[in-house]
Amino acid sequence: MPLQESVFKLDNNKFWYLNFVYNFLYKCIDMDRVHFCNMDTDQMYLAIAGSKIECYKYGLKYVIKDQGFFDQQYKEWLPWNDCTVAEEKKLMGITIESQGENFVCIAPKCYNLYKENEQNDNIVSLVNRMKGVSEVKADITTNDHIKCLNDGCNINVTINNLQMKMEVMSTINMKKSVLTGTHNKIVVLIYGYYTPFVYGISVDHYIIE
Incomplete structure (x- = not known):
């Protein structure tokens, strides 16, 4: 049943997105220094304002606000140095695929x-x-x-x-x-807000306070 499988995948990914964001990122990461750039069905791109000196491959190292919570929880979500492939690609975990400047x-x-x-x-x-x-x-x-x-x-x-x-x-x-x-599924508004595309409704019809 491909339709049921697709629906489950979409709903399940959205749930785990929110679970990761609210139960991990927001609790131990300084979100004033992290910006959500792009999110897809199974991908998330973050812009991290970390170190100006170290190479860009530092992950969340310089934006941790609660080190104790991070140390206690990060292995449930993220890979770590010298971890096995199974640990890196664990079920419901987050794997770093690409990093850039x-x-x-x-x-x-x-x-x-x-x-x-x-x-x-x-x-x-x-x-x-x-x-x-x-x-x-x-x-x-x-x-x-x-x-x-x-x-x-x-x-x-x-x-x-x-x-x-x-x-x-x-x-x-x-x-x-x-x-x-442009994108034919959503309308992008100012300040990073967006809304579903509706025929005949443009950006001018929305008021953001």
């Missing part, structure tokens, strides 16, 4: 994680995601994400797909908008 999130499921300063020509893209388009086929770079964010422009690419019709294999060229800064 900068993060650009134009819309949900459309983001780029990279290192090196954005003024540096040697930008190294670590994670590059676009909804519905393979990052390999699209050949979109970190600079494209930054340009879309700063200039509000649309970036289109032509991709090639194979299609079988009447036992004949054909190559189809399609032009798709891969970076637009």
